[in-house]
Amino acid sequence: MIILGIETSCDETGVALYDSKKNKILSENIFSQAAKHALYGGVVPELASRDQVLKLLPMVKLTLSESGKSSDQIDAIAYTKGPGLSGSLLVGASFANSLSLGWSKPCVGVHHMEAHLLVNLLEERSPQFPFLTLLVSGGHTLLIKALEIGEYQVLGQTRDDAVGEAFDKVAKILGMNYPGGPEIEKIAKKGNPNSYNLPRPMLNKKNLDFSFSGLKTAVLYVVKKKKLPLSKDFKADIAASFQAAVAETLVERCKSALLQTGDTQLVIGGGVASNQYVRKRLQKGLQGIDIFFPNLSRCTDNGAMVAVAGYHRFNNESSFSKSIEIKPRWDLSELNK
Amino acid sequence: MSKILAIETSSETCSVAVKSDTEINSYHELIPQQHSSKILDILKDLMLKSCLNFKDLDVIAVGCGPGSFTGIRLACTLAQGLSFSSELPVIRVSSLEVIAEHFYKKHRANVITALVNAHMNQIYVGKFNYKHEALYSSYHEIKKIEEFKTSEFSSTTLFAGDGCNLVLDQLTALGAKFFDHHPNAIDLLSISERKLEEGLVQSPEDLLPFYVSGEEQWKKV
Numbered sequence A: 001m002i003i004l005g006i007e008t009s010c011d012e013t014g015v016a017l018y019d020s021k022k023n024k025i026l027s028e029n030i031f032s033q034a035a036k037h038a039l040y041g042g043v044v045p046e047l048a049s050r051d052q053v054l055k056l057l058p059m060v061k062l063t064l065s066e067s068g069k070s071s072d073q074i075d076a077i078a079y080t081k082g083p084g085l086s087g088s089l090l091v092g093a094s095f096a097n098s099l100s101l102g103w104s105k106p107c108v109g110v111h112h113m114e115a116h117l118l119v120n121l122l123e124e125r126s127p128q129f130p131f132l133t134l135l136v137s138g139g140h141t142l143l144i145k146a147l148e149i150g151e152y153q154v155l156g157q158t159r160d161d162a163v164g165e166a167f168d169k170v171a172k173i174l175g176m177n178y179p180g181g182p183e184i185e186k187i188a189k190k191g192n193p194n195s196y197n198l199p200r201p202m203l204n205k206k207n208l209d210f211s212f213s214g215l216k217t218a219v220l221y222v223v224k225k226k227k228l229p230l231s232k233d234f235k236a237d238i239a240a241s242f243q244a245a246v247a248e249t250l251v252e253r254c255k256s257a258l259l260q261t262g263d264t265q266l267v268i269g270g271g272v273a274s275n276q277y278v279r280k281r282l283q284k285g286l287q288g289i290d291i292f293f294p295n296l297s298r299c300t301d302n303g304a305m306v307a308v309a310g311y312h313r314f315n316n317e318s319s320f321s322k323s324i325e326i327k328p329r330w331d332l333s334e335l336n337k
Numbered sequence B: 001m002s003k004i005l006a007i008e009t010s011s012e013t014c015s016v017a018v019k020s021d022t023e024i025n026s027y028h029e030l031i032p033q034q035h036s037s038k039i040l041d042i043l044k045d046l047m048l049k050s051c052l053n054f055k056d057l058d059v060i061a062v063g064c065g066p067g068s069f070t071g072i073r074l075a076c077t078l079a080q081g082l083s084f085s086s087e088l089p090v091i092r093v094s095s096l097e098v099i100a101e102h103f104y105k106k107h108r109a110n111v112i113t114a115l116v117n118a119h120m121n122q123i124y125v126g127k128f129n130y131k132h133e134a135l136y137s138s139y140h141e142i143k144k145i146e147e148f149k150t151s152e153f154s155s156t157t158l159f160a161g162d163g164c165n166l167v168l169d170q171l172t173a174l175g176a177k178f179f180d181h182h183p184n185a186i187d188l189l190s191i192s193e194r195k196l197e198e199g200l201v202q203s204p205e206d207l208l209p210f211y212v213s214g215e216e217q218w219k220k221v
Helices: A035-038 A045-067 A084-104 A111-124 A161-174 A180-188 A215-222 A234-261 A276-285 A302-318 B035-049 B069-086 B095-107 B162-174 B185-197
Strands: A001-009 A012-019 A022-031 A076-082 A107-111 A131-137 A141-148 A151-157 A265-269 A290-292 B005-007 B013-019 B024-030 B059-063 B091-094 B111-119 B120-129 B134-144 B159-160 B177-179
Touching: A001 A302, A012 A045, A012 A180, A012 A302, A022 A045, A022 A302, A022 B120, A045 A084, A045 A215, A045 B024, A045 B069, A045 B134, A084 A107, A084 A265, A084 B035, A084 B069, A107 A290, A107 A302, A111 A131, A111 A141, A131 A234, A141 A234, A151 A234, A161 A180, A161 A215, A161 A234, A180 A234, A180 A276, A215 A234, A234 A276, A234 B159, A265 A276, B005 B035, B005 B069, B005 B185, B013 B035, B013 B185, B024 B035, B024 B120, B035 B069, B035 B120, B059 B069, B059 B185, B091 B095, B091 B120, B095 B111, B095 B120, B095 B134, B095 B159, B095 B185, B111 B162, B111 B177, B159 B162, B162 B177
Parallel strands: A001 A076, A076 A107, A131 A265, A265 A290, B005 B059, B059 B091, B111 B159, B159 B177
Antiparallel strands: A001 A012, A012 A022, A131 A141, A141 A151, B005 B013, B013 B024, B111 B120, B120 B134
């Protein structure tokens, strides 16, 4: 089966063509609007939707031409149905459905987080069900037990800010640009992670939930005591300490979850999974556990993950859509059969 | 004879029309916030009634706004996808011109101003002048309601659109005719027939929403 995957849930336009027989992405393109939103210090939903309309068709054309496939060789279309920003989601949904009408090919809407989880199936070394998943991005922080495709148990999630959101907010406090993740990671390399004793939120609690807003506030209080302008050394030290607190929290939560479920495989996904320091801390802190990281370019939102998830969804619910459906709020466990 | 699909979803009325060699089939209903959930069925139904496949069409015409941001993005992306997949050209028309067209045909009015509620205390204003059986000039802008003044209009101007209700007192004082009205895809059809004759078609990449308001209203935080 050859599937066209379209991802437009937030500020990235991702398009990919997936060949399920070869389990290979034939071509893919991602356009990130980050530079546009950097001017505003975060994603502006209306502007994100406007850019999606501008970019989607040219990216679909480019991806098709790079793959060397013609439209009649495509078997189906998959798009992100949710969760995400409603305006951005609607652009991908209506475009995918109109291709489906015009080409007379089936179309399926996939769950964005399931797509992040399943993208690891593209790697040469891929996990076997069941496994534990940690999804960490600007919009989500989730610990999930994946029993099989379409069967997920949410074990823990954030009670306030998502991890990536905390990175963005701390970067803003330190006067750095959006998106904050790469900025913090870069400057933290020059800092000492033990220079400030920041809280490890929720670690004393028995459940598997997360909370990052207190950690962000703790950074704010340290910064408030400093004279402006903040020195480079200070920024490096506080960024390194913050990153270490996040990493330790993630490691400890994964440890507890693995202990609870008895899983030996851990799949990491989402934009924060591209942070090399976090990757190293997870690998070091969870010895004996088989950890799977997606290819760096597939940590952030992309069309490849949607195409792969679409393929697996087709086995369950192949159909021509009756209506253009989006679900801006959509719990992963609602997918369960 | 040309075969045209016209999509106009910039207002709370979902309006779609299909013109075949022999007839026009259309849908025009007030269905606030249900456009995206119903439009696929509406499209399929009208094409079926017209005995047409998308590939049989000559062109797809779209009311690109201004109007509801969600509505105009829906119309544009749907038409982009249909046009690309069926290899059809498109015609991009202002939704305010679609309103004016209705009263130009129906009332033979030559000076028409379309007023559409832009929300957040603003109003879209589209001025259209017709001469020698054709649109002679047009002007689009977005205004704060309190900045809308009738002194720049003559009493022979015909006002139309759901924005009339926002400036009711001023229109009444001017003594002008005004009509509450949502753009109709049948009027979009007649505009596109003329444009098609003149060869004024575009490729789907050019089919972008017409917001009138730019990005400047999103202030830096």
